[in-house]
Amino acid sequence: MPRFLTMIRINEQDLPPEAFPPEFEQRMGALLEEITKAGVMLDTAGLLPTSEGTRLSWSGGKISYTDGPFTETKEVVGGYSLTQCKDKAEAIEWTRRFLEIHPAEWNVSAEVREIQEM
Secondary structure (H helix, E strand, C coil), X not given: XXXXXXXXEEEHHHCCCCCCCHHHHHHHHHHHHHHHHCXXXXXXXXXXXXXXXXXXXXXXXXXXXXXXXXCCCCEEEEEEEEXXXXXXXXXXXXXXXXXXXXXXXXXXXXXXXXXXXX
16 A cells, blocks of 8 residues: 655744644544544654754765754745555545644645655
């Protein structure tokens, strides 16, 4: 069965300053329980801000390191999930449900990519 990596994209400059609303956390917990019981979810997590990250680049035969925040980047990967679904349509359906849990005033997007099996 194919595996999919879903990357949740956010604009760190556009995040709401307040904590997550309690009803959001309840809806998210219910969806995560459902997707886990369905045997689809392999792993998921949010990521710490880019201010705590480091980029490594390979160019001209050398490695360079850049510590965050990465001000030139508007959107960043703020979280991910690793799922095992029957096909891409199922992975997209779970992702759609995940996005719809968020408050309407938030701007969150997702990129679903099938993992190439070796």
